[in-house]
Amino acid sequence: xxxxxxQRLIDAAGTIFAEKGYEAASVRDICTAAGANLAAVxxxxxxxxxxxxxAVRHAQCCRQEDVPFPEYPADMPAAxxxxxFIGTMFERMLSTNRPRWHLEIMLRELARPTEACxxxxxxxxxxxxxxxxxxxxxxxxxNLSEEQRWMIGxxxxxxxxxxxxxxxxxxxxxxxxxxxxxPLPLLADHVxxxxxxAIGAGPPVVVQDAAFAxxxxxxxx
Amino acid sequence: xxxxxxQRLIDAAGTIFAEKGYEAASVRDICTAAGANLAAVxxxxxxxxxxxxxAVRHAQCCRQEDVPFPEYPADMPAAxxxxxFIGTMFERMLSTNRPRWHLEIMLRELARPTEACxxxxxxxxxxxxxxxxxxxxxxxxxNLSEEQRWMIGxxxxxxxxxxxxxxxxxxxxxxxxxxxxxPLPLLADHVxxxxxxAIGAGPPVVVQDAAFAxxxxxxxx
DNA sequence: AATCGTTTCATACAAACGTTTGAATCACAG
DNA sequence: CTGTGATTCAAACGTTTGTATGAAACGATT
Numbered sequence: 276x277x278x279x280x281x282q283r284l285i286d287a288a289g290t291i292f293a294e295k296g297y298e299a300a301s302v303r304d305i306c307t308a309a310g311a312n313l314a315a316v317x318x319x320x321x322x323x324x325x326x327x328x329x330a331v332r333h334a335q336c337c338r339q340e341d342v343p344f345p346e347y348p349a350d351m352p353a354a355x356x357x358x359x360f361i362g363t364m365f366e367r368m369l370s371t372n373r374p375r376w377h378l379e380i381m382l383r384e385l386a387r388p389t390e391a392c393x394x395x396x397x398x399x400x401x402x403x404x405x406x407x408x409x410x411x412x413x414x415x416x417x418n419l420s421e422e423q424r425w426m427i428g429x430x431x432x433x434x435x436x437x438x439x440x441x442x443x444x445x446x447x448x449x450x451x452x453x454x455x456x457x458p459l460p461l462l463a464d465h466v467x468x469x470x471x472x473a474i475g476a477g478p479p480v481v482v483q484d485a486a487f488a489x490x491x492x493x494x495x496x
Numbered sequence: 497x498x499x500x501x502x503q504r505l506i507d508a509a510g511t512i513f514a515e516k517g518y519e520a521a522s523v524r525d526i527c528t529a530a531g532a533n534l535a536a537v538x539x540x541x542x543x544x545x546x547x548x549x550x551a552v553r554h555a556q557c558c559r560q561e562d563v564p565f566p567e568y569p570a571d572m573p574a575a576x577x578x579x580x581f582i583g584t585m586f587e588r589m590l591s592t593n594r595p596r597w598h599l600e601i602m603l604r605e606l607a608r609p610t611e612a613c614x615x616x617x618x619x620x621x622x623x624x625x626x627x628x629x630x631x632x633x634x635x636x637x638x639n640l641s642e643e644q645r646w647m648i649g650x651x652x653x654x655x656x657x658x659x660x661x662x663x664x665x666x667x668x669x670x671x672x673x674x675x676x677x678x679p680l681p682l683l684a685d686h687v688x689x690x691x692x693x694a695i696g697a698g699p700p701v702v703v704q705d706a707a708f709a710x711x712x713x714x715x716x717x
Numbered sequence: 718a719a720t721c722g723t724t725t726c727a728t729a730c731a732a733a734c735g736t737t738t739g740a741a742t743c744a745c746a747g
Numbered sequence: 748c749t750g751t752g753a754t755t756c757a758a759a760c761g762t763t764t765g766t767a768t769g770a771a772a773c774g775a776t777t
Contacts, residue, residue: 280724296608298519302765312726317766319724386607387517388664396668404669415702425670426678426686427701433658434651440661441654443609447617448625449646457647465647473690475700480648481636482696501754523735533756538736540754 281319283309286374289330293376296383297327331384331391334377335399338367344406353413354471360410361435361470362463364403368439369459382440407431414476427474434466502540504530507595510551514597517604518548552605552612555598556620562594565627574634575692581631582656582691583684585624589660590680603661628652635697648695655687 287309291300302323306313320326344363347356368378381399384392407428415424438445438457445457471477508530512521523544527534541547565584568577589599602620605613628649636645659666659678666678692698 296517296519298517301763303763312724313728313765314726314767315724323765385665386661392664393668396665400665401669419702422678422682423686423702425666426683427690429658429666430655430687430690433656433662434654436662437650437654437657440607441657443613444606444617444621445646445650447614448622457643461643462647465644466651469648469651469694472696473694473700474702475693479696480694481640481644522733524733533754534735535737535756536754544735 280309280311280315284311284315284319284326285330285333288326289334289374289376289380292327292330293379293383297389327389328391331380331395334380335395337374338377338381339399344403353410354467354476356410357414357431357470358463358467360407361431361467362460364432364435365438365459365463365466368435369462378439386440403432404428411474414471414474427470430473431466431470434469438462501530501532501536505532505536505540505547506551506554509547510555510595510597510601513548513551514600514604518610523547548610549612552601552616555601556616558594559588559598559602560620562588562598565624574631575688575697577631578635578652578691579684579688581628582652582688583681585653585656586659586680586684586687589656590683599660607661624653625649632695635692635695648691651694652687652691655690659683 284305288300288305291305291308294300302316303313305326306315309315316323316326320329345359347359381395384395385400408424411424411427411431415427445451465480468477468480472479505526509521509526512526512529515521523537524534526547527536530536537544537547541550566580568580602616605616606621629645632645632648632652636648666672686701689698689701693700
């Protein structure tokens with residue numbers, strides 16, 4: 276029952292922290308939701324702050340196990356690995372069969388960093404960044420500056436993140452109260468093709484009915 | 497002096513709300529920062545909540561005036577207008593000569609909507625979305641689904657937003673404590689070329705030393 | 718059964734919160 | 748100068764916050 280209360284507290288805390296943020300979530304609400312006594316938080320974790328950090332750490336552990344990155348066959352083309360990567364990222368974010376708060380609490384941390392942010396980046400973000408950069412390295416020419424490699428990577432994950440972080444805006448803009456107007460595989464395909472085309476490793480996402488010579492900027496002509 | 501304290505309260509509130517969020521910001525801190533009495537908030541605005549909404553509305557008004565969208569010459573190529581649009585967006589976000597909290601408080605609102613969110617979308621976001629879609633319509637073939645047009649637009653602004661919303665991660669990842677490792681025009685150029693190339697309206701952001709035939713996915717071959 | 722360390726519980730505490738109040742102060746018209 | 752409405756002020760309001768405390772309940776070991 277001891278570890279059980281501990282775990283119930285982490286789950287309840289995660290849900291409420293993710294929903295309301297650190298300050299707005301009260302220890303009393305968390306304990307009530309967990310079916311635990313008010314003093315349990317201080318007994319098991321030492322305080323509200325430590326409970327929060329524990330919840331964040333727990334969330335990132337679970338997420339990594341929930342949707343692990345696939346092991347690619349050695350001969351898999353880089354473009355296909357990119358598709359897998361983006362698909363996995365979307366699944367991690369938008370899949371509804373896992374507790375929502377795991378991702379939510381981490382994104383809160385990334386947008387407004389607290390002390391737990393560095394840990395999230397090191398343990399969760401950096402491995403993803405490394406995986407992406409490894410894929411991109413196979414897709415990009417060797418004589419490319421580090422700066423440009425970063426920017427291309429950011430352009431890729433920026434697209435994916437947008438669909439999650441700014442879901443409220445998307446719904447308001449497209450006037451679709453439901454968010455599932457864009458099915459997951461459609462989004463993953465779009466971002467993959469968008470990115471591949473941008474770096475010259477695939478065809479454009481749309482077929483231009485006229486040559487683009489007329490619409491390109493002067494600077495590039 | 498009456499309207500003066502009112503304005504000082506809005507400014508102080510904006511700064512603190514943007515920095516700490518709604519719940520963590522206390523009316524006492526705001527009044528101290530504004531050099532006003534504790535009761536001033538309730539006298540001038542009716543309460544904390546109303547002050548917050550007022551600050552958000554004030555922020556979006558200022559932002560629109562600060563960095564207005566340029567008037568394009570009628571014959572300006574769509575690709576150049578896209579470059580202008582992206583450049584303006586970056587300036588609105590990353591330019592440091594304007595009070596930071598204007599944008600910050602709006603982005604908070606967009607990520608975690610409160611009652612003020614719909615107003616921000618209608619008055620600030622939708623005009624930007626319309627401007628972008630108008631540009632993209634000139635760049636895209638006519639026989640394209642609304643769904644795809646939205647996705648291409650989201651892929652564009654998603655890139656821009658990433659550099660602002662996730663600046664902390666960028667610094668941690670690239671190990672540059674300063675955020676100015678990516679100068680504004682460089683970012684704008686990159687996103688523009690990335691987007692143009694993706695939709696087949698410009699050359700890839702990098703020159704592929706080999707034909708991409710070997711790296712494209714099977715599905716597309 | 719007695720003892721021990723662990724966990725739960727009801728309760729209390731001081732601090733901070735948003736809000737209210739009524740008197741004091743101001744600017745200005747009569 | 749006097750009166751009046753708008754504004755500021757110090758003080759206090761009742762809640763809610765996170766945390767602390769000591770007694771009760773539990774489980775395992777002796």
